[in-house]
Amino acid sequence: MSSPAADSKPTEQTSQVAGETALQGSEELSSPGSDELVAAVGTHGGEPETGFDPISGWGYNHEPLVQSTLFKKDSEANLINDLATDYTISDDGLKWTVKIRSDVKFHDGEPLTAKDVAFTFNTAADASGSVDLSVLEKATAVDDYTVEFNLNDPQSTFINKLVALGIVPEHAYNSETYGSNPAGSGPYKFVQWDKGQQVIFEANPDYYGQEPYFKKLTILFMDSDAAFAAAKSGQIDLAEVPSTFADQKVDGMKIVSLESIDARGISFPMNPNTGEKTENGYVIGNDVTSDPAIRKALNIGIDRQALVDGALNGQGEEEFTGVDKLPWGNKEAIFEDGDIEGAKKILAEGGWTDTDGDGIVEKSDLKAEFTLLYPANAQERQALAVSMGEEAKKLGINIKVEGKSWDEIYTLCYSTPNVWGYGSLDPTDIYLRYYSKSYDPSTRNNVIMYNNPAVDNYLRTAITSPDQEAANKNWQLAAWDGTTGFSAEGDASWMWMATINYVYIMDEDLDIGTPKIQPHGADIFGSILEWKRA
Missing domain, CATH: 3.40.190.10 (Periplasmic binding protein-like II)
Structure with a gap:
């Protein structure tokens, strides 16, 4: 994925x-x-580097303008029809059947049919583009206005893929040229791209x-x-x-x-640095952030509102789980932060004390310090990283801030914390970020190599549940069930700072x-x- x-x-x-x-x-x-x-x-x-082609990423997470999608989300994030008129799901969750409108034409005058829908999804799945369609076995046009999606895993979140992907015309699609001269059926026609x-x-x-x-x-x-x-x-x-x-x-x-809902968070590598490397030869693990006392102290000790007011000029809100505002966010995982004394207590109980008086706590001969990366061209992330460093000093933790290119970050993120941005109406994001088996160095899923069997169970139950209410409950329990979870109340695997x-x-x-x-x-x-x- x-x-x-x-x-x-x-x-x-x-x-x-x-x-x-x-x-x-x-x-x-x-x-x-x-x-x-x-x-x-x-x-x-x-x-867009490859132009206005949905199969290579255009329109994902935003209005594609040129193309139509099967469904859309309204201002309250409710599902509404676009091309689709209705859909059904089989009892086993592996077959989704979607009916589409019969009055739609592409910009070149050709009718849009179920064959175009099936072609778009099958082509996107083969291309492994921005829209994750690894769950799709095959899309088939049953008749002119009915398309059937067969899945290899009963994922309730598949509905979000039907929102995300703009439909392209099978008769006029060429992966080499379409992005520079796209035709669709959306509210706007492409004129020119300089x-x-x-x-x-x-x-x-x-x-x-x-x-x-x-x-x-x-x-x-x-x-x-x-x-x-x-x-x-x-x-x-x-x-x-x-x-x-x-x-x-x-x-x-x-x-x-x-x-x-665009959240900024810091990934904490969960394993110590033992010399292990990824399949691509990148270093895995961080001896400081692998200690839960460090992660928990930062989460509870940093004043997120101070980050919003300073780094973001007040243009944002505190964020604790990465999905606080969404139906699958767990309110029980939100806590009172800015507790410097509480953070210092956590550190002391974890064996971190300042024995040499330099203002940085240490454990044995290991200083509580690490590098925090941010993409060098992202102004607000730089500001958040710098503010984090200033706030962390109050706890006795030294954060060295460095701006890097994305190419560099992608080689370092398995061993070095980084400021990331996430924000989607698709809870699949949570699954890919925390499910232990989703780790993949080619996609940067689960870059921290988080592994909690209880969380894995909640995530699998959530993503395969046909009932949305039950799914949301399990997404919430994955964050915090009263005993464990990926949130700061549990393993403190990330530190979420703010939505911008x-x-x-x-x-x-x-x-x-x-x-x-x-x-x-x-x-x-x-x-x-x-x-x-x-």
């Missing part, structure tokens, strides 16, 4: 110069009509759903400073900006801060409706059909 909503190597961010070139190169962009929208919202996800600068979409006149107010949508690829400058000068309607810009005042513009807010500056007359819950990477266009100018 590959983690659907975890961090993946981002594409290179376009420079400020490239963004300015895009603006200067088109008079139309500098004075858009009322039904045209120019936005720079790619500071987190960046420009790599490194912008992509342009226009409204699909044959769309089966609600007609979008904005007839033309231009997305610019530029860094956050350039995007803010362009918005401030009136050249664009909407820009995603860092949390440090949240207090800015700009005439004719408003700041909108959207809450998210996504901050935007936009024209004050722009109405973005009721935004959907913002996942990892944001989904600002999730409510695009509700957007209009006030």
Whole structure:
């Protein structure tokens, strides 16, 4: 399995110069009509390296614009139909049957049928892309408007795959070229992609759903400073900006801060460093973080609200389990943090004391210190890492902060804590992060090599349960059952710090409706059909 909503190597961010070139190169962009929208919202996800192909990752966790999906989630995260009209699940959970609409056409005029749905899912499964379809045995078109999915494991979370993957046309799909010239059946048609600068979409006149107010949508690829400058000068309607810009005042513009389920957490390698290495030759284990006293002391001693206020400029919320806000989050695993004395007591009881007076506790000849990595191009993660280091000093733990490229992080994360980002409406994330058998160095699932048989049992029960209420209960018990769990109340396998807010500056007359819950990477266009100018 590959983690659907975890961090993946981002594409290179376009420079400020490239963004300015895009603006200067088109008079139309500098004075858009009322039904045209120019936005720079790619500071987190960046420009898609392989283009706008759902099979290679486009649209995962956010509105794909060009393609339709079988289902969607509304602003309350409830399942709603898109292409699908109904679905059933067999008693053994291994066969899912989905009925689809009969009135849908691709942008080239060809009808969309169950064959296209089956083709999309089978191709995506073979490609092993961003959408984890390892559970899918085969998708088959039963008739023109019925598709059958046969699974190799009865996973209740499969419904989320039917939300995630945009449908491509079998007759016009070429994996080498589709991303650069995609055709779909979504609310917008692809017009052009000027790599490194912008992509342009226009409204699909044959769309089966609600007609979008904005007839033309231009997305610019530029860094956050350039995007803010362009918005401030009136050249664009909407820009995603860092949390440090949240207090800015700009005439004719408003700041909108959207809450998210996008959590920032620190992975703690669970094993000591014994010289063991991964299949790829990367070092496994950390002698400091393998000690539960260290992990528990950090979890209870760090003041998360201080991290939010300082590192995130108040644009976020405390986070304790990585899924606090979700139906499968366990409220019993949330505790009072910022308890410095309690943390020091845990350390002392674990044998960690400062015998040489240097302010760092040690156990035998081992200092309580480790390196904390963060992706070098992630401003808010750097700020969180630095703040963590400052707070940890109060406990007698020395954290050395280092920014690295993702390529470097992927070789070091089995032995070195790292600041990760997760946030999905699919609880499969939990399974991949903590289930012992999900460890896979090629996907970075369970990078800490966590292994708790009781947690494994809860996770397997949750992911295979046909009853959603029973599944949620077992997800919660995996975090904390009163005795054990992956949360700080139990094994303290990670330290979750905060969920971040996504901050935007936009024209004050722009109405973005009721935004959907913002996942990892944001989904600002999730409510695009509700957007209009006030």
